[in-house]
Amino acid sequence: MGIKRNKAECEKYQLDLTDYVTGDMTFLTKQKQRKLFEHMRKCQTCRQDLFDWEETFGVLVTKEHHTRPEVKKRMNTLIGQFKSAPVKTIKGKPVLDNEAEIGTPAGAVWRYLAKNGWVKVNDLAKNLRRTDKIDPDKTKFAVGWLLRENKAYLTKKKQDTYVYLAEHERRIYQQKQM
Amino acid sequence: MISDETLIRDYLEGDSRAIENLIQRYQSPLWYYARGVSWYKDKSFIDEIIQLTLTAIIKGIQDGEFSLSRTEPFKSWAYQVCQNICWNENKKYARQPKHISQMYPEELPDHLTRIRPAERDYHNLSDELDKVLTELSQEERQLISLVIQNKTYKVIQKIQPFHKYSLEMLRQKVCRLRRLMIQLRKEARNGDKKK
Numbered sequence: 001m002g003i004k005r006n007k008a009e010c011e012k013y014q015l016d017l018t019d020y021v022t023g024d025m026t027f028l029t030k031q032k033q034r035k036l037f038e039h040m041r042k043c044q045t046c047r048q049d050l051f052d053w054e055e056t057f058g059v060l061v062t063k064e065h066h067t068r069p070e071v072k073k074r075m076n077t078l079i080g081q082f083k084s085a086p087v088k089t090i091k092g093k094p095v096l097d098n099e100a101e102i103g104t105p106a107g108a109v110w111r112y113l114a115k116n117g118w119v120k121v122n123d124l125a126k127n128l129r130r131t132d133k134i135d136p137d138k139t140k141f142a143v144g145w146l147l148r149e150n151k152a153y154l155t156k157k158k159q160d161t162y163v164y165l166a167e168h169e170r171r172i173y174q175q176k177q178m
Numbered sequence: 179m180i181s182d183e184t185l186i187r188d189y190l191e192g193d194s195r196a197i198e199n200l201i202q203r204y205q206s207p208l209w210y211y212a213r214g215v216s217w218y219k220d221k222s223f224i225d226e227i228i229q230l231t232l233t234a235i236i237k238g239i240q241d242g243e244f245s246l247s248r249t250e251p252f253k254s255w256a257y258q259v260c261q262n263i264c265w266n267e268n269k270k271y272a273r274q275p276k277h278i279s280q281m282y283p284e285e286l287p288d289h290l291t292r293i294r295p296a297e298r299d300y301h302n303l304s305d306e307l308d309k310v311l312t313e314l315s316q317e318e319r320q321l322i323s324l325v326i327q328n329k330t331y332k333v334i335q336k337i338q339p340f341h342k343y344s345l346e347m348l349r350q351k352v353c354r355l356r357r358l359m360i361q362l363r364k365e366a367r368n369g370d371k372k373k
Contacts, residue, residue, distance in 0.1 A: 060307060084194075085240075
């Protein structure tokens with residue numbers, strides 16, 4: 001696309017090129033813009049001139065903009081908001097989102113218990129790992145969650161601990177199935 | 179200079195000043211980049227983009243979307259976030275009805291645009307231009323200052339000492355100033371290379 005520069009030809013477009021970047025439309029009509037673009041399609045030197053000027057002008061505008069008091073004030077307010085927002089971490093590690101980490105597995109546990117009745121806790125963890133790809137630890141946290149909310153109960157038979165869904169929760173499941 | 183990753187680690191461990199340093203490091207480069215990528219050069223529009231970008235970046239750090247274990251450096255990720263927001267805001271703004279006074283010069287056709295790696299090197303460009311500005315006369319510095327404040331030729335003509343020039347002469351001066359600044363930039367770069 002680059003053709004050897006015809007300096008006389010390029011001179012005709014220098015003023016328009018300058019104005020195009022600054023955005024001053026005093027002299028730069030739409031027709032002149034189209035002619036400028038058409039010229040730059042053929043002239044690599046003018047394309048480079050345009051890019052250099054855009055780069056230069058862009059940096060100058062950015063510098064000037066960030067010296068303005070209202071811009072500094074706005075940025076300080078934004079920084080203040082970020083600083084005051086609590087960082088969800090404990091000793092550098094992000095705090096887990098309870099809803100995502102336990103709430104979702106709790107739903108899977110609830111459905112499993114509703115379908116299967118009494119289940120050994122260890123079997124529950126193994127089965128949900130196989131079917132729903134839920135980590136066994138998260139299954140146990142989820143069981144704790146349901147126990148806390150009185151949606152499930154624990155019982156012991158010989159050496160094994162069983163979990164089962166509360167009656168009112170099973171009725172909810174049955175109603176949903178209708 | 180403290181690395182971006184160190185600042186992020188400090189922030190996650192509870193040092194709120196670290197995030198302040200990180201934002202101050204990136205606010206101007208991201209603004210410059212957003213201005214280059216955006217279809218609209220309106221300053222308040224770019225400010226809005228940067229506000230959304232910084233909020234998204236901080237949220238991404240907090241939520242673990244940007245993790246220190248990634249191979250991609252923070253800088254690349256931050257510019258990508260900015261670019262995505264620019265494109266979304268461009269589309270939203272394009273759909274709004276606008277008064278003729280808000281219409282900007284036509285956008286360059288696609289074949290005339292290119293990705294400019296230097297756009298992401300804001301601090302070096304800024305230092306280069308600081309040197310260039312010291313080489314200009316006081317009148318030239320005043321003129322370029324008025325142009326970057328979006329003052330048109332008609333407005334500049336009303337300001338001392340430019341009232342002695344016609345509009346056409348002012349236009350010529352700005353064009354010559356443009357060429358001079360680019361020439362000085364090249365000389366500054368060549369001077370640095372020789373060193």
